[in-house]
Amino acid sequence: VKENGRNNIFRYSERLEEAFSRKKVIGRQLRSAVDNGELEMHYQPILSASKLDIVKVEALLRWKSPTFGPVSPAEFIPLAEAGGSILGIGNWVLRKVCADLRSFKDQGIRLKAAVNISGLQLMQPGLPGQLSEALGDNGLTADSLELEITETMLMSDESIITSLADLRSMGFCISLDDFGTGFSSLSYLRTFPVDLIKIDRSFVAGIQPGASDDTLVRAIIELSHNLGLRVVSEGVELKEQFDLLCNLGSDELQGYFISRPLPAPSLVDFMMSYASA
Ligand code: C2E
Ligand code: CA
Ligand code: CA
Ligand code: CA
Numbered sequence: 598v599k600e601n602g603r604n605n606i607f608r609y610s611e612r613l614e615e616a617f618s619r620k621k622v623i624g625r626q627l628r629s630a631v632d633n634g635e636l637e638m639h640y641q642p643i644l645s646a647s648k649l650d651i652v653k654v655e656a657l658l659r660w661k662s663p664t665f666g667p668v669s670p671a672e673f674i675p676l677a678e679a680g681g682s683i684l685g686i687g688n689w690v691l692r693k694v695c696a697d698l699r700s701f702k703d704q705g706i707r708l709k710a711a712v713n714i715s716g717l718q719l720m721q722p723g724l725p726g727q728l729s730e731a732l733g734d735n736g737l738t739a740d741s742l743e744l745e746i747t748e749t750m751l752m753s754d755e756s757i758i759t760s761l762a763d764l765r766s767m768g769f770c771i772s773l774d775d776f777g778t779g780f781s782s783l784s785y786l787r788t789f790p791v792d793l794i795k796i797d798r799s800f801v802a803g804i805q806p807g808a809s810d811d812t813l814v815r816a817i818i819e820l821s822h823n824l825g826l827r828v829v830s831e832g833v834e835l836k837e838q839f840d841l842l843c844n845l846g847s848d849e850l851q852g853y854f855i856s857r858p859l860p861a862p863s864l865v866d867f868m869m870s871y872a873s874a
Contacts, residue, residue: 619665623673624680626662631689635661638693639858642867643711643829643851646843651871653709653743655851656694657858658686678715687718691731694742697861699735706868711743711772719746719760725767739768745795746771748779761790772829777817786824794821798832798852806837811845818845 630636640654658670677683694710701708718724732738744764761771772793773786777800786794796817803810814830821828830842833852842850859867 620676622664623662623668624676627673627677627680627682630660631685636689638697639860640864641851641858642856643849644855645849646847651868653711655711656690658690678717683715683717684721687715688727691727695731695735695737698737698741704865706865709741709743711745713745719757720754725763743770743772745774747774765790791826793827793829795829795831801830801832801838804838804841811841815845818847822846
């Protein structure tokens with residue numbers, strides 16, 4: 598038993614060290630990820646329930662680490678935020694997304710993109726300028742982009758509210774991401790300058806064939822509409838979820854049931870076959 602316990606402790610600390618060095622390595626590699634051309638954008642179609650048409654995509658970052666291969670943004674974004682490299686990466690995302698939107702437009706595909714904005718980016722006074730430049734360089738205007746922010750960052754800083762109000766007056770729509778998972782208080786919805794809320798996929802996952810729990814999504818959609826906000830449902834994987842959310846009045850739907858996130862060329866193919874279907 599003693600021998601075994603020592604072994605376990607040894608293995609445990611070894612694993613701890615491994616995890617720690619993985620984080621360190623990833624944090625370091627992210628500093629040169631832009632320059633080394635390791636980043637890529639994927640785009641997930643978002644369906645408008647009333648138009649039954651794809652009107653928007655969410656831009657989702659992909660990164661291949663030279664040592665670890667593909668790493669999920671759920672893992673590397675927090676590390677990029679901790680190490681500050683999110684600012685350079687975030688600006689690369691804005692430029693890349695606008696360039697891709699321009700290229701879609703040139704191929705006859707009109708799309709808006711929802712871009713995830715980190716709290717650190719929001720607190721940078723340079724963000725409005727970066728947005729204007731990325732758009733302007735590609736002949737686009739603010740209505741081409743929607744800015745997705747998460748609830749957690751809303752609470753932290755008073756200046757965030759001012760930033761959001763400024764961005765809105767520039768013509769950007771603001772979307773509150775992962776609604777229901779953060780430190781949200783419903784009263785924030787009244788005071789924060791947002792246009793849309795995205796229902797987190799954990800609530801959508803509660804809708805299952807047979808045993809549906811739609812109490813929460815129903816309440817969130819109703820409340821949002823009463824406050825004049827549009828609702829996007831995330832993580833729609835099943836027909837049952839799609840049908841119910843449409844019936845409940847969700848304005849937009851996103852999830853594997855419609856499409857997975859796609860690299861730009863596959864998105865173009867998807868849009869072409871969608872239009873002709
Ligand atoms: P998010 O903003 O909540 O993005 C939605 C996530 O749900 C994406 O994960 C997407 O691939 C996944 N997803 C979409 N439909 C479904 C579905 O039907 N079922 C399931 N199970 N998952 C679905 P992804 O691409 O791994 O991104 C994870 C998170 O990383 C994002 O969550 C976002 O918070 C962050 N992120 C991604 N790209 C960026 C970026 O460019 N900048 C910043 N700051 N954060 C980003
Ligand atoms: Ca998002
Ligand atoms: Ca989300
Ligand atoms: Ca998220």
